[in-house]
Amino acid sequence: MHLVGRLASGDMDAAGELYDRHAGKVLALARRILRDDGDAEDVVQEVFSQAWRTATRYEAGRGTVAGWLLMIARTRAIDRLRARQSRPDTTGEVLLEAMPGTTMAPSDQAIANEQYARVRQGLVALPAEQRTALELAYFEGLSQSEIAERLAAPLGTIKTRIRTALTTLRRSLRP
Amino acid sequence: MTMDRHETIGAMLDEYALGQLSQDERRTVETHVRECDTCAADLRELVVVMEGLAHSLDPVTPPPALKQRVMSSLASQPQEPARTVVEPNAVAIPPKGVKIRRGVHPGWLAAAAVVILGLGVALYSVDATRRLLIDDVQEAQAAVADLQRRLDLNAEQADLAVSILTATDMQPVAMSGKENATGSTARAYWSPTRGLLIVANDLPMPPPGRIYQVWVIGGGTPFSAGLLGEQGVGRGMLIAPPPRGVAPGAVTVAVTDEPPGGLPAPSGSIRLAGSL
Numbered sequence: 268m269h270l271v272g273r274l275a276s277g278d279m280d281a282a283g284e285l286y287d288r289h290a291g292k293v294l295a296l297a298r299r300i301l302r303d304d305g306d307a308e309d310v311v312q313e314v315f316s317q318a319w320r321t322a323t324r325y326e327a328g329r330g331t332v333a334g335w336l337l338m339i340a341r342t343r344a345i346d347r348l349r350a351r352q353s354r355p356d357t358t359g360e361v362l363l364e365a366m367p368g369t370t371m372a373p374s375d376q377a378i379a380n381e382q383y384a385r386v387r388q389g390l391v392a393l394p395a396e397q398r399t400a401l402e403l404a405y406f407e408g409l410s411q412s413e414i415a416e417r418l419a420a421p422l423g424t425i426k427t428r429i430r431t432a433l434t435t436l437r438r439s440l441r442p
Numbered sequence: 443m444t445m446d447r448h449e450t451i452g453a454m455l456d457e458y459a460l461g462q463l464s465q466d467e468r469r470t471v472e473t474h475v476r477e478c479d480t481c482a483a484d485l486r487e488l489v490v491v492m493e494g495l496a497h498s499l500d501p502v503t504p505p506p507a508l509k510q511r512v513m514s515s516l517a518s519q520p521q522e523p524a525r526t527v528v529e530p531n532a533v534a535i536p537p538k539g540v541k542i543r544r545g546v547h548p549g550w551l552a553a554a555a556v557v558i559l560g561l562g563v564a565l566y567s568v569d570a571t572r573r574l575l576i577d578d579v580q581e582a583q584a585a586v587a588d589l590q591r592r593l594d595l596n597a598e599q600a601d602l603a604v605s606i607l608t609a610t611d612m613q614p615v616a617m618s619g620k621e622n623a624t625g626s627t628a629r630a631y632w633s634p635t636r637g638l639l640i641v642a643n644d645l646p647m648p649p650p651g652r653i654y655q656v657w658v659i660g661g662g663t664p665f666s667a668g669l670l671g672e673q674g675v676g677r678g679m680l681i682a683p684p685p686r687g688v689a690p691g692a693v694t695v696a697v698t699d700e701p702p703g704g705l706p707a708p709s710g711s712i713r714l715a716g717s718l
Contacts, residue, residue: 290508291504296496337493338493338496379493386495387494409462433488436491
């Protein structure tokens with residue numbers, strides 16, 4: 268049985284294993300978003316709690332376990348960031364299940380890792396202004412108009428930068 | 443799906459993947475993506491990019507105490523039951539002899555019953571593709587749970603609506619508008635053993651100081667079925683057991699305007715009427 272299946276059956280050892288494998292990534296993302304160790308550790312606890320509670324509903328084939336945990340982490344961390352900044356809107360968790368057809372993201376960790384590495388290389392190679400706009404959107408959960416305000420740039424310019432950045436990163440997925 | 447809409451939604455996919463859309467906008471995107479392979483493929487790539495961004499950070503070593511804290515918090519938390527799909531027969535058919543209190547406006551309960559039945563059927567029919575609809579299912583389950591709670595409080599009235607609609611002797615009565623209500627539409631369902639359910643739409647406001655009363659006319663004598671409850675502007679509904687004394691056989695259902703509280707026999711103008 269795979270790790271999440273064991274988790275769903277209430278196996279605490281599986282929970283420990285899941286934590287050992289993924290806590291470092293989850294904490295890194297939470298720290299990057301929140302820039303506060305205490306808050307980030309609270310998010311790590313929330314992520315593994317949510318994974319534990321909802322493992323019974325996890326659908327194999329919807330992507331990697333790490334991707335699942337990181338998506339929970341980003342949503343939780345940005346919600347917390349917004350609450351801290353009195354920005355009430357919550358982040359929409361992307362609905363993986365909304366996609367028809369085959370799996371959303373590669374379930375195979377090796378293929379996924381290769382694709383993630385491509386995204387990472389692509390991100391580093393982006394022009395600075397595109398990368399900044401995208402990072403504000405992804406890691407700080409800012410809306411496009413909030414990014415425009417933050418960077419004192421026209422909204423249309425920000426939209427173009429983010430669209431161009433994402434198009435480039437999507438292209439980088441294809442060998 | 444028009445090309446305009448496809449392009450509009452396509453332009454929203456980046457923001458969707460980044461979690462920058464409002465809930466309404468998200469729903470719009472999700473609805474479109476389920477039907478549009480091109481956008482679904484685009485979104486799949488975007489989600490891989492998003493995961494790649496999350497993975498672009500180097501992992502850090504968590505403080506050792508954190509694992510202890512996480513593990514002990516898990517031990518005290520129950521796991522959620524696996525997802526289930528609501529069966530279509532969520533509303534029980536009531537036993538015979540259920541009575542309804544007069545004067546209560548139970549229309550919304552009928553609406554609730556219809557919604558529950560509809561949700562049940564909808565959920566059942568999407569079973570094969572439910573993976574695509576998990577979010578909707580969760581919402582629907584919450585809605586059903588909410589409605590079920592309310593129904594528990596007023597089960598008799600909701601049950602009556604269902605028992606009328608499912609009675610073997612139920613016959614629909616075609617209703618048409620009269621006088622100033624010719625633009626109105628209404629549907630009535632009459633079961634001599636269970637009662638009457640009538641839903642009217644686009645009704646004009648009753649004259650000042652008047653209300654709408656519903657009559658079942660059998661053998662030439664009208665019997666009050668009750669008052670038409672308001673269900674919002676121009677909309678009225680009544681669910682009632684069969685009035686006592688209605689002669690067996692063909693009936694006419696009529697709606698008249700009457701003074702508040704209604705009268706034992708009609709005095710006002712007929713606004714809606716239909717016969718079996």
